[in-house]
Amino acid sequence: MLTLYHSASARSFRVLWTLEEMALDYRLLMVAFPPRVQQPDYLQINPLGTVPTFFDGDLRLTESAAICHYLVSRHGPSELNVTPAEEAYGAFLNWLHFGEATLTFPQTLVLRYGQFEPQERRQPQVVTDYTRWFLARLRAIEATVSSADWLCAERFTAADIVVGYALMLASDLGLAQHFKPATMAYWQRLQQRPAFVAAMARQAGHASPIKLQAQ
Numbered sequence: 001m002l003t004l005y006h007s008a009s010a011r012s013f014r015v016l017w018t019l020e021e022m023a024l025d026y027r028l029l030m031v032a033f034p035p036r037v038q039q040p041d042y043l044q045i046n047p048l049g050t051v052p053t054f055f056d057g058d059l060r061l062t063e064s065a066a067i068c069h070y071l072v073s074r075h076g077p078s079e080l081n082v083t084p085a086e087e088a089y090g091a092f093l094n095w096l097h098f099g100e101a102t103l104t105f106p107q108t109l110v111l112r113y114g115q116f117e118p119q120e121r122r123q124p125q126v127v128t129d130y131t132r133w134f135l136a137r138l139r140a141i142e143a144t145v146s147s148a149d150w151l152c153a154e155r156f157t158a159a160d161i162v163v164g165y166a167l168m169l170a171s172d173l174g175l176a177q178h179f180k181p182a183t184m185a186y187w188q189r190l191q192q193r194p195a196f197v198a199a200m201a202r203q204a205g206h207a208s209p210i211k212l213q214a215q
Contacts, residue, residue: 001025001026001027002024002027002054002056002075003026003029003055004016004019004027004028004029005029005030005042005045005046005051005052005054006030006051006052007033007034007035007051008033008204009168009203010033010051010052011052011100011104011165012051012064013168013203014052014068014161014162015064015067015068015071016028016199016203018067018071018072018080018158018161019071019199020195020196020198020199021080021161021193021195022071022075022078022080024071024075028202029206030203030206031051035049035051036049036050037049046062052067054067056074063100064165065096065097065099065100065162068096068158068162069081069096069158072157072158080156080161081157082152082153086153088153091151092153092158092159095152095159095160095162095163096158098163099159099162099163099164099165099166100162100166103134103137103138103163103166103167104165104166104169106131106133106134106137107130107134107169107173109127109130110127110130110131113126113127114126114127134175141163141167141182141183141186142183145182145183145185145186146182149186149189151163156193160190164190164196167183167186167190168187168190171187
C-alpha cells in the first residue's frame with residue numbers, strides 16, 4: 001500500500017498531485033501543520049517531523065521531489081518520467097532540483113520570518129530579501145515557457161509538478177501578481193489539469209487531522 005502523510009498545501013502536495021496524475025491507489029493521511037508541533041506523536045513516524053512522509057511497503061521517503069521521481073520511475077512506465085535514454089533527461093533532473101532547492105527554499109524563509117515566528121522574532125528584511133530572490137529565479141521559468149507549454153521533453157512531466165508546487169506556494173503567499181506573462185499562463189495551465197483539481201479536492205475532503213499510529 002502506498003501511504004502519504006500530508007498537510008494541506010504543504011510540499012507533500014507534490015506527491016499527492018503525482019499520485020493523482022498516475023491514477024495510483026494510495027492511502028492519504030492528513031496531519032496538522034507543522035506536525036512536529038501540532039501532533040508530536042507524528043515524530044514516531046518521521047523523526048524530522050516534516051511532511052511529506054511516504055511509505056511504499058516498508059520503504060519510507062521524506063523528500064517531496066525525490067518521492068515524485070521515485071513514483072514515476074518505480075511505478076511506471078509513465079509519461080511523467082524522463083528516462084536516461086531521452087535527450088531531455090538532464091534538463092528533467094535539473095528542473096526537479098530547481099523546483100525545490102532554488103524556488104521553494106527561499107519561500108520557506110518568507111513563511112517562517114513573515115508568518116510562523118512569534119511577532120517579536122519576525123524579520124521583515126529577510127522576508128523582503130528572499131521574496132526578491134525567489135522572484136529573480138523565476139526568470140528561468142519565464143525564458144523556458146515563453147516558447148513551450150512545459151519545462152522539458154515536450155510534455156508534462158514530474159518536473160512540472162515540482163516546479164508547479166513552488167508557483168502554487170507563491171500564489172498562496174500573494175506573489176503571483178509578480179509573475180511575468182508566460183509564467184502566469186504556465187501556472188494557469190497547471191491548475192487546469194484534472195489531476196491538480198482532483199488533488200486539491202482530495203486534500204479538502206480529508207482536512208481533519210487523523211489520530212496517528214506508527215507504521
